[in-house]
Amino acid sequence: MRFPEFSMERMQSTWEHRVKYDLSESGLEALTLEDAVRDLDALRTERLGYANGMGRDQTRALVAAFHPEATRDNVLITTGTSEANFLALATLVEPGDEVVIVMPSYMQLHGIARGLGAKVKEVWLREEWGWRIDLDALRAAVTPRTKVVCICNPNNPTGQLLTAAEVLDVATIVEGQGGWLLADEVYRGAERVAPETATFYGHHDRIIVTGGLSKAYGLPGLRIGWIVAPPERIAATWAMKDYTTIAPATLSELLAEIALARREQLLKRARYLLNERWPILESWAAAHAQELHWVAPAAGAICFFGYSFPIESAEFVDRLIKEWGTMVVPGAHFNAERHLRIGFGMPTRTLRGGLEAIDRALVALAD
Ligand SMILES: Cc1ncc(COP(=O)(O)O)c(C=O)c1O
Incomplete structure (x- = not known):
């Protein structure tokens, strides 16, 4: 048995604890142990x-x-x-x-x-x-x-x-x-x-x-x-x-x-966070409407954008990681070139910081 490289997980495993802004995640901001368990003493x-x-x-x-x-x-x-x-x-x-x-x-x-x-x-x-x-x-x-x-x-x-x-x-x-x-x-x-x-x-x-x-x-x-x-x-x-x-x-x-x-309570939390954070990504995307196309996500803290920037997705993300400390997932990892998957479930400060970094990378790309 010889398994092909799992490109997205390989990239995430390598970089997720090293980049400043990880927008490659598809889930929601994680609970703390205290959020998850009210009675910690009972576990002793x-x-x-x-x-x-x-x-x-x-x-x-x-x-x-x-x-x-x-x-x-x-x-x-x-x-x-x-x-x-x-x-x-x-x-x-x-x-x-x-x-x-x-x-x-x-x-x-x-x-x-x-x-x-x-x-x-x-x-x-x-x-x-x-x-x-x-x-x-x-x-x-x-x-x-x-x-x-x-x-x-x-x-x-x-x-x-x-x-x-x-x-x-x-x-x-x-x-x-x-x-x-x-x-x-x-x-x-x-x-x-x-x-x-x-x-x-x-x-x-x-x-x-x-x-x-x-x-x-x-x-x-x-x-x-x-x-x-x-x-x-x-x-x-x-x-x-x-x-x-x-x-x-x-x-x-x-x-x-x-x-x-x-x-029920945790799923309500998920819905709340998704609705709190999607508008941040959506308004960023609206400012790039000339170069991006997308369908608003119905589920999951991810949006899959098609783009018209003059660069292949893996090369763009590589530069984004190494020059701008920000990670998203290149469409190439899904066999869908000229796309990017951007997550929005992380804390808003990380989300906003990452989107600003993408903006800076795009300006550098146009120079
Ligand atoms: C569709 C899908 N299945 C499975 C997984 C892996 O999930 P887990 O963390 O529960 O192993 C992921 C993680 O991103 C996923 O997107």
């Missing part, structure tokens, strides 16, 4: 042994609660959505299998599929439709040879989401050809205006949903995620997890349980 006597490999019954039940038709037997707790995605795909795909990926997308599943020796077919959301899904293109791409269709909803990097009717259409298309559907729903709950995005879970019995606490909940440092799937997939992914992380981090899972019990 917790024994830090191995946690249950599947996750605790209570944590799994809390996750099942927002996936209609799921029970805790359909849930495996993982180390981040990243591990959930890895286990879900690695237990399904074999060399030579065909995997359809709805693009643009967070490139993890794309890279894992290629690393596993699969043949990847891309079906692109249509930018000219405001990054909506082209159901006819999906219908044409999915065949009886398709092992898995991977979709990220709400979508990273575009911040757009499928309607409940589109979720059903996509599920039906995949079901009709007999393959699996793997839906990464880590941005579910981070809607700016719309009601909570419909989950894919439960539409038919070959659906696997992944998610985690890193985005809407503001708790990426806990590294807690989950897989929601039929019991046979839970058994297969749990067995592979014996080779990856064995069990969730005990303390993280305890904190996750507290967070999931306050889900």
Whole structure:
């Protein structure tokens, strides 16, 4: 197995603690430990042994609660959505299998599929439709040879989401050809205006949903995620997890349980922050309307801008990082050149500072 470089994560891992203004993040300003746990004293006597490999019954039940038709037997707790995605795909795909990926997308599943020796077919959301899904293109791409269709909803990097009717259409298309559907729903709950995005879970019995606490909940440092799937997939992914992380981090899972019990409150916080900070990015973009085009994000603290500056995205971001101490994500990392993904979930001072730095970089570029 040889995995291709995961360009965006490589860039972020290298620079996120070194740049002054990190606008590459897609989640919301993280909670402090005190914000996350009211009664810290209650944790003092917790024994830090191995946690249950599947996750605790209570944590799994809390996750099942927002996936209609799921029970805790359909849930495996993982180390981040990243591990959930890895286990879900690695237990399904074999060399030579065909995997359809709805693009643009967070490139993890794309890279894992290629690393596993699969043949990847891309079906692109249509930018000219405001990054909506082209159901006819999906219908044409999915065949009886398709092992898995991977979709990220709400979508990273575009911040757009499928309607409940589109979720059903996509599920039906995949079901009709007999393959699996793997839906990464880590941005579910981070809607700016719309009601909570419909989950894919439960539409038919070959659906696997992944998610985690890193985005809407503001708790990426806990590294807690989950897989929601039929019991046979839970058994297969749990067995592979014996080779990856064995069990969730005990303390993280305890904190996750507290967070999931306050889900409504944390999702309200997410909505508040998204609506507080999007106007800052939007008014910056409006001042560049000649050179930028975009669709306002429906979910997630990210906007995907097309641009007409005379420079390729990776080169621009490299200069932005090294000369201006500011990081955004180049479209090249999503196979979408002449685009930039800019986050807006960070503290407003960082957001404003980063946008001013981009302005200075653009002036330098024009000189
Ligand atoms: C679509 C998507 N899936 C998974 C992840 C990784 O999530 P986690 O931090 O829960 O591992 C990210 C992080 O940016 C993401 O955007």
